Amino acid sequence: MRTKKNREQVPKDVAARVLFYSDRTCCVCRVRGKPVQIHHIDEDPSKSDIRDLAVLCFECHRETQIRGGFDRKLDAEQVILYRDDWNRLIARNRAAEEVEGGRESHGSIDVEYSTTIAEIYREGQHYDLLSIHYNAIGNKELRDKYIAIAIERKPSDDTIIFLRGLQSRPDLIPKEVIKREYKRKTGQKNWLQRARMLSNLGRHREAAADYFRGIKASLNKNEIFSAAYYLKELSQSHLIEELFVLALKQEQADGDLWWQVRSLQELGWYSELNALLKQNENYIRESGDLHLLELLALSNGDHSAWLEIQKEIAMHDVSSGEDGEITQ
Ligand SMILES: [Zn+2]
Numbered sequence: 001m002r003t004k005k006n007r008e009q010v011p012k013d014v015a016a017r018v019l020f021y022s023d024r025t026c027c028v029c030r031v032r033g034k035p036v037q038i039h040h041i042d043e044d045p046s047k048s049d050i051r052d053l054a055v056l057c058f059e060c061h062r063e064t065q066i067r068g069g070f071d072r073k074l075d076a077e078q079v080i081l082y083r084d085d086w087n088r089l090i091a092r093n094r095a096a097e098e099v100e101g102g103r104e105s106h107g108s109i110d111v112e113y114s115t116t117i118a119e120i121y122r123e124g125q126h127y128d129l130l131s132i133h134y135n136a137i138g139n140k141e142l143r144d145k146y147i148a149i150a151i152e153r154k155p156s157d158d159t160i161i162f163l164r165g166l167q168s169r170p171d172l173i174p175k176e177v178i179k180r181e182y183k184r185k186t187g188q189k190n191w192l193q194r195a196r197m198l199s200n201l202g203r204h205r206e207a208a209a210d211y212f213r214g215i216k217a218s219l220n221k222n223e224i225f226s227a228a229y230y231l232k233e234l235s236q237s238h239l240i241e242e243l244f245v246l247a248l249k250q251e252q253a254d255g256d257l258w259w260q261v262r263s264l265q266e267l268g269w270y271s272e273l274n275a276l277l278k279q280n281e282n283y284i285r286e287s288g289d290l291h292l293l294e295l296l297a298l299s300n301g302d303h304s305a306w307l308e309i310q311k312e313i314a315m316h317d318v319s320s321g322e323d324g325e326i327t328q
Pocket residue numbers: 026027028029030031056057058059060061
């Protein structure tokens with residue numbers, strides 16, 4: 001069998017490393033517990049450089065062999081993207097587990113385990129994974145050291161954008177790198193990868209639009225797992241919070257007090273909310289807006305005023321019905 005032969009040609013230590021990076025899980029479908037094999041991305045079994053290898057299950061491997069209208073369903077470039085993304089996720093989760101596990105057991109990170117993992121990445125010269133590892137365990141100095149080394153080695157545009165995103169320094173990404181990568185992802189119609197990139201660049205509004213475009217495309221293609229996966233990723237990202245921040249800025253520019261209040265509530269920024277109410281105290285009293293008056297009373301800790309307003313709101317509801325406008 002072709003696949004068996006390929007696998008045997010990968011030296012054992014390289015195979016072990018590749019399997020470790022991907023946690024013995026197919027980097028495309030990411031379904032745990034499926035039998036996997038080591039795939040030669042450029043189809044040259046004589047090459048066993050770690051960068052030419054990816055862990056795939058048998059079904060996903062088959063997808064790399066199928067040729068569609070113009071190209072195969074899963075080309076080399078896509079496999080590399082899936083693999084790099086998956087390896088990063090594993091590195092992050094491993095380090096996060098380490099931090100949590102350490103907290104539970106002895107109140108600190110298990111140094112020995114952490115060092116072992118870092119050593120494996122270092123031996124494999126996987127400086128991007130090392131940076132992720134140190135970022136996740138909160139060592140920013142070592143994170144930045146390995147990001148510098150990784151970038152010196154001229155990694156892919158995608159990796160540069162990812163690593164600068166990890167540092168929250170999108171300003172350090174050369175403009176042409178962003179341009180090239182944006183064009184490439186657009187050409188592939190890879191909206192979800194483009195969404196992640198834009199999110200790393202702080203272009204939140206465009207990122208949100210791309211997430212939905214990608215999720216919708218997945219649903220249309222009946223790729224339910226992908227749709228669910230990216231919805232989960234979106235809900236766990238900072239994107240929603242960032243959109244409320246954008247909304248807040250917009251309302252500040254428009255001078256709309258009520259929607260500034262609503263954005264601050266959704267963000268959970270209560271000290272900013274109280275400051276805003278205080279600042280606009282006169283305006284609120286003059287406007288007679290019951291909802292704003294209610295919040296102002298709460299913010300001032302004025303219980304009797306708050307009770308008065310409750311009575312007024314109740315009266316108002318009775319007299320005007322549910323659809324009634326709020327007027328004095
Ligand atoms: Zn798979």
